[in-house]
Amino acid sequence: MTQAHQHTSHGDIGHHGHGHGGGHGGTQQDGDSGQAEILELDAEVLAEHIASITAWLPLEVEPRQIVDLGCGTGAGTFALLERFPEAHVTAVDASAGHLQFLREKACARGVSDRVRTVQTDLDTSRWPDLGTPDLVWASASMHHMAHPDRALRSVHELLAPGGMFAVVELDGFPRFLPADATEGRPGLEERAHKATDSFHAEHVPHRGADWGPMLAAAGFDVQDERTVTVDIAGNRSEAVGRYAHGSLQRIRGAAASTLSPEDLAALDELLDVNSPHCVLYRDDLAVRTERTVWAAHRS
Template sequence: MSTHSHPHPEQHRHPHHAHPHHTHADRLPDAGADAPGGGHDESGWADMLDLDAEVFGPYLDELTDWVRRHAPEAPRRIADVGAGTGTGSLALARRFEAAEIVAIDRSAALLDRLCAAAPGAGLAADRLRIVQADLDVAWPSVEAVDIAWAVSSLHHFADPDRLLRDLYAALNPGGLVVIVEMDAQPRFLPDDLGIGRPGLEARCHEVAARAGANAHPDWRPYLERAGFTMIAQHTFTIEASPAPPGARRYADGLLRRFRDAFDDRLAADDLDTLDHLLADDHPDALANRRDLTLRNNRTAWAARRP
């Protein structure tokens, strides 16, 4: 890992294993720290993860409060599984002020971002442990944890059943595992943009869904097969009008990825409308719009090791 102000982290180095069966959807952001696509453009992927944290910060506080209500009392160690740039790690550290945070990811570049951000976020060096590991290979040597948190990461692993068994073994009795998934890409645009056919964003989302973007199962049976006892499931509805700061940049990045990934699946007039939205000098471009909103749903599962 590159030099930073944080103490040199312990690393468990494994070869990178690309995820099989890459599709158009692999080029879309889903806030997954271990998402496919990060390997070939880690800097851009890290920027999207940080932007997701900026735009969805209030939801993270709501999510960690929900986790706290189901967590063991005074957890001592929390594993962030697929930590990425550390959005979840920092949120967990704020909510559980006495816990050690173990941030696990296969990308050194993303973990460097976390190390750089931790001091400014008030996360002391003795509360953060960095573990670079490819969890498709094996669970790393980490002391038993009280909470395992996998946010937008579990569906990217080659064998989720095996990873959940690993998490079961890694948790102390009574420990909590939390899985969170984005149900669909965030929405930002009004139905009628004033240009092109109404419903552009909905059509982009339909194409993305058919391509497998944000595809994930109901994790309940997976958790039960691994030996966990389900205790809660909740869908977080995120809405803001007008959209919060950062949403314009998020929408720009997402629409550019739609434009790149689905240029062979979207109608020609929809591609033209996307080009107008993404242009610097068009009067209806994102940069000139004042009608952006934010809409998104994320589902969380919480289960306990008996």
């Protein structure tokens, strides 16, 4: 879709369009490139957590046909291919750039024969032929749907009898800084997040929704629900600094008009790669967020 909107993959600022193409500012290609960079960092930093979710899925039989809705650059696609070595994945997204990136990665990893990509807008009333999957995976993409009820019904019709729908959603954009950061402006990150509330209310009103009742209303039997807490110390991966920098840069775009001049100046210093106070050089970073997973069967 072009207006309203993956993980992601992990949040919404700068992912306006994840799973559906689009984006704000610059050309479509620029938007795809910027989003792809964040999605790749997200996949790298949170790889263990994605793997733990795929391992947890309460499946009685390993799926052979999987659809990844709003696949982005393929974090879920490749985690599912690794978890289910006999499976084939149909990766669906509206972004041609993301799908091209995914195909290149599939070739590099030697699994291109197990991946099919489909470019489509998931907010259209009629989806293309996606086969009859045993498992449909939607990570940080359902809350971007303009008509989530319709999308849920489409998934229900798509699934093989007894098939599973796994919905993975985050509670919001990850936090990276300690609460007392920055010096002179403690609590800066939280205020920056708060400054984006009106953006999210307008563009992604379903973020943070309880998908259990909506799944049940669409005819699914919700078998299980799990919340995964993410707390990754920055010293575990040098990618955390780049992930924080790219994420805060995107938050700035939506928060700039609402933040105080003092907060905006402090945020800009965090983003200035020539400043010794840049977030890239901090040794107190962490990635903190939560993911909730709903595992539902087609009744």
